[in-house]
Amino acid sequence: MQTASTNICERMGHSQELGEFKRGTVIGCYLCNKSIREISLLLNIPRSTVSGIITKWKQLRTAATQP
Template sequence: EFQRGTVIGRHLCNKSSREISSLLNIPQSTVSCIIRMWKRLGTTATQPRSGRPCKLT
């Protein structure tokens, strides 16, 4: 969560995806996905996935 917040903070400071990925040493595709999710949902928290819950027993 901290890293996602850092990505969004740098994005709000008008840094490019390429600059953010090199500064934080993470792939550019990851940076783009985080920014896209933040723009679409307004949050970077992981969302529940669709599908049947796993069987425990």
């Protein structure tokens, strides 16, 4: 039985930030002309995450996290 004070992250799942290596792998696949869907299936990452990483890379030319 769950109490009312249960942390929302425990109930809904907690997403974690991808490591720099995995983000770099996404960019590498993108530069090799893989589609977002192909990258998503290959690396087992949601398409929205892959799309966000690529969009951020196009704007900032870096895959590193920003402060």
